Amino acid sequence: DAGVIQSPRHEVTEMGQEVTLRCKPISGHDYLFWYRQTMMRGLELLIYFNNNVPIDDSGMPEDRFSAKMPNASFSTLKIQPSEPRDSAVYFCASSLRPITDTQYFGPGTRLTVL
Amino acid sequence: TQLLEQSPQFLSIQEGENLTVYCNSSSVFSSLQWYRQEPGEGPVLLVTVVTGGEVKKLKRLTFQFGDARKDSSLHITAAQPGDTGLYLCAGADFNSGYALNFGKGTSLLVTP
Numbered sequence: 001d002a003g004v005i006q007s008p009r010h011e012v013t014e015m016g017q018e019v020t021l022r023c024k025p026i027s028g029h030d031y032l033f034w035y036r037q038t039m040m041r042g043l044e045l046l047i048y049f050n051n052n053v054p055i056d057d058s059g060m061p062e063d064r065f066s067a068k069m070p071n072a073s074f075s076t077l078k079i080q081p082s083e084p085r086d087s088a089v090y091f092c093a094s095s096l097r098p099i100t101d102t103q104y105f106g107p108g109t110r111l112t113v114l
Numbered sequence: 115t116q117l118l119e120q121s122p123q124f125l126s127i128q129e130g131e132n133l134t135v136y137c138n139s140s141s142v143f144s145s146l147q148w149y150r151q152e153p154g155e156g157p158v159l160l161v162t163v164v165t166g167g168e169v170k171k172l173k174r175l176t177f178q179f180g181d182a183r184k185d186s187s188l189h190i191t192a193a194q195p196g197d198t199g200l201y202l203c204a205g206a207d208f209n210s211g212y213a214l215n216f217g218k219g220t221s222l223l224v225t226p
């Protein structure tokens with residue numbers, strides 16, 4: 001398996017623009033997680049899905065952020081409108097089962113909002 | 115949100131030295147995981163501990179979960195340059211759902 005795939009790897013955009021990050025989890029994994037990593041706040045969970053259904057989105061910073069999982073092999077994280085404080089590395093991870101099971105992380109998308 | 119404090123924040127040592135990094139919280143966790151992250155990549159799971167007092171060894175790495183399940187340590191013996199990276203601990207409370215709370219990490223640099 002190719003592992004978790006994220007695209008794009010790097011995104012540079014201007015404030016106010018819409019940004020869409022994409023993730024393809026490992027086939028057969030029931031759980032998908034979106035994280036954001038910054039120097040100041042470390043790695044934060046934004047939202048996670050179980051069998052394509054959002055379970056906990058309490059980590060989503062505000063209404064500008066939205067995430068979808070239309071099927072078992074694809075998820076998106078959208079920011080509209082983007083702001084400079086959204087600049088971070090965004091990771092997608094998937095696992096067979098939660099908590100004690102291994103979460104496999106993608107390589108991340110480095111987002112820079114000017 | 116259960117906070118995990120990691121120390122030290124940065125550590126620079128020479129090849130062959132031993133080191134210990136710590137992960138502490140005031141909260142009790144059902145399980146605790148350690149990850150290593152290299153620049154430009156996502157974190158990779160090293161170990162999961164679930165029992166208070168548990169000790170796990172992975173080659174030169176020794177992981178310990180505190181008796182009260184509030185803290186953990188990672189000890190590396192005879193560090194090598196390949197050990198360089200960001201070490202993250204992550205705790206979960208089964209009673210609070212399936213979210214992992216991550217510490218900010220210890221950045222380790224091992225020089226030849």
